[in-house]
Amino acid sequence: MEEQTEKSDKPPQIQPIADARDPTYLEKGQADLDPNQKPDLFFVQEYPDTSNVSSGRVSLLGEEAYPEGGLRAWLVVLGSWSGLLASLGLMNSIATLQTYVATHQLSDYDEGTIGWIFSFYTALCFVCGVYIGPLFDKYGPRWLIGPGGLGVVASVMLLSICTEYWHFMLCWGILNGVATSLLFTPCITAIGHFFRERRGFASGLASTGGGLGGVAFPLLLQSLFDRVGWGWAMRILGFVCLFLLIFANLLVRKRLPPVKNASPHPDFRIMREKPFLLLTIGVFFLELGLFIPLAYISSYALANGFSEKFAFQTLPILNAASVFGRALPGWWADKIGPFNTNMISLCITVFSLYAVWWPFGHTTAGLVIFALLFGFSTGNNISITPVCVGKLCHTQNYGRYYATCYTVVSVAVLLSLPVAGMIVNAADGGYWGLILFTGLTQLIAVVAMYAAKAASVGSWSPWTNF
Numbered sequence: 213m214e215e216q217t218e219k220s221d222k223p224p225q226i227q228p229i230a231d232a233r234d235p236t237y238l239e240k241g242q243a244d245l246d247p248n249q250k251p252d253l254f255f256v257q258e259y260p261d262t263s264n265v266s267s268g269r270v271s272l273l274g275e276e277a278y279p280e281g282g283l284r285a286w287l288v289v290l291g292s293w294s295g296l297l298a299s300l301g302l303m304n305s306i307a308t309l310q311t312y313v314a315t316h317q318l319s320d321y322d323e324g325t326i327g328w329i330f331s332f333y334t335a336l337c338f339v340c341g342v343y344i345g346p347l348f349d350k351y352g353p354r355w356l357i358g359p360g361g362l363g364v365v366a367s368v369m370l371l372s373i374c375t376e377y378w379h380f381m382l383c384w385g386i387l388n389g390v391a392t393s394l395l396f397t398p399c400i401t402a403i404g405h406f407f408r409e410r411r412g413f414a415s416g417l418a419s420t421g422g423g424l425g426g427v428a429f430p431l432l433l434q435s436l437f438d439r440v441g442w443g444w445a446m447r448i449l450g451f452v453c454l455f456l457l458i459f460a461n462l463l464v465r466k467r468l469p470p471v472k473n474a475s476p477h478p479d480f481r482i483m484r485e486k487p488f489l490l491l492t493i494g495v496f497f498l499e500l501g502l503f504i505p506l507a508y509i510s511s512y513a514l515a516n517g518f519s520e521k522f523a524f525q526t527l528p529i530l531n532a533a534s535v536f537g538r539a540l541p542g543w544w545a546d547k548i549g550p551f552n553t554n555m556i557s558l559c560i561t562v563f564s565l566y567a568v569w570w571p572f573g574h575t576t577a578g579l580v581i582f583a584l585l586f587g588f589s590t591g592n593n594i595s596i597t598p599v600c601v602g603k604l605c606h607t608q609n610y611g612r613y614y615a616t617c618y619t620v621v622s623v624a625v626l627l628s629l630p631v632a633g634m635i636v637n638a639a640d641g642g643y644w645g646l647i648l649f650t651g652l653t654q655l656i657a658v659v660a661m662y663a664a665k666a667a668s669v670g671s672w673s674p675w676t677n678f
Contacts, residue, residue: 278408285406291463292399292418295357298456299364299395301425303337304506306330307527308430311510312437317375324633327507329385334503335626336389337396338618344397345615349608353398353464361457363391365450372446398464400598401611405467412545412599419538419595426531434524468608482616487668488604492617494660495597498558500624501653502590504632504646509583512643516574529580530587537591549678550599551665553592558658560589565651570644604668
């Protein structure tokens with residue numbers, strides 16, 4: 213207080229913001245590298261309000277206080293968990309759906325052609341977020357989650373009567389893709405309004421819903437296919453999603469007010485920020501390889517002589533490991549930094565591909581160990597990558613940055629499954645090329661994320677907490 217009084221007695225000095233050297237101010241994404249200061253386990257960024265509303269620039273909150281818990285905050289996490297259980301649970305079940313339709317309704321089509329249905333679906337889940345993120349920042353989640361929930365339920369119900377290729381493309385590829393994008397962007401970004409120091413842990417808990425859905429939905433469908441057939445199996449799944457999405461619509465809320473003069477339109481000028489650009493490149497290659505094992509592990513098992521029952525069970529095993537990969541590293545990310553946690557998980561992913569799946573995937577033990585390792589590591593990547601985005605932006609712009617990143621990433625998920633299918637066909641049904649390609653994408657992702665971290669903190673040291 214005395215220092216503030218002394219400063220207030222001095223005549224005000226006006227200087228450009230670029231020349232300011234106040235050591236207490238840190239740019240977004242910049243780590244405090246003062247060697248004389250004991251580093252905190254998790255750095256909290258602060259942003260002074262230096263905008264001018266009258267000039268048309270947006271105005272951000274200066275210092276934000278985060279609840280970091282409490283009934284309202286944890287209810288938002290529960291609502292996000294319910295929404296992600298329904299939406300990402302379906303996404304994590306695409307191997308079961310793709311394998312079934314490839315051997316039944318669409319048995320006359322090759323793997324690459326069928327893969328376009330599910331890759332188009334995953335691409336739309338991300339690309340539509342280019343508007344959904346800014347809309348969430350400006351208007352909140354209610355008018356996004358409601359229509360998105362109705363669209364997902366309608367898509368699953370209509371899937372029960374699909375018989376032709378274009379039926380599946382319209383009902384699943386387009387309708388479910390757009391509807392899911394309305395759900396998971398608000399469910400993920402809303403958590404950032406209530407948590408900062410514990411954001412990794414809270415986001416990890418919410419994202420376990422997608423992993424649990426990836427366990428429960430394939431097992432549910434496998435049981436129902438034999439008992440009631442495809443039609444009623446999909447209708448029952450639709451009612452389950454309806455129940456979950458009602459809770460999501462009731463519980464998910466935002467807390468911080470919208471940015472003044474904020475536009476609901478996307479702004480790709482934020483790609484000029486070097487750390488964000490490098491992170492987006494890393495996430496692009498991460499997602500390019502992520503969905504390939506999710507979609508092809510069951511067909512790989514069938515091609516290598518495993519029973520149909522075991523082939524369908526490999527995906528739930530992978531997703532069960534993903535549940536732990538989403539929750540436990542989320543807590544650890546709050547200790548050592550989300551970028552560090554993501555890079556460690558990517559290294560585990562590469563190990564699982566090259567040291568386990570490739571040489572030992574033809575054995576039962578090898579395939580199960582691969583599913584556990586890959587599920588655990590990619591579960592962390594799915595839940596912590598949004599936290600990495602949040603490290604590089606102001607919370608009130610979280611939705612915009614998250615959506616912009618994943619709009620670029622949508623190109624990767626659009627191409628991943630058809631490219632994987634063509635690789636398998638080019639190898640005469642062998643999967644070694646697919647495994648090699650997937651591993652290379654993850655290696656590139658590690659390098660890009662490491663570069664993004666270095667650009668943010670100003671140091672290439674791997675030990676920097678970020």
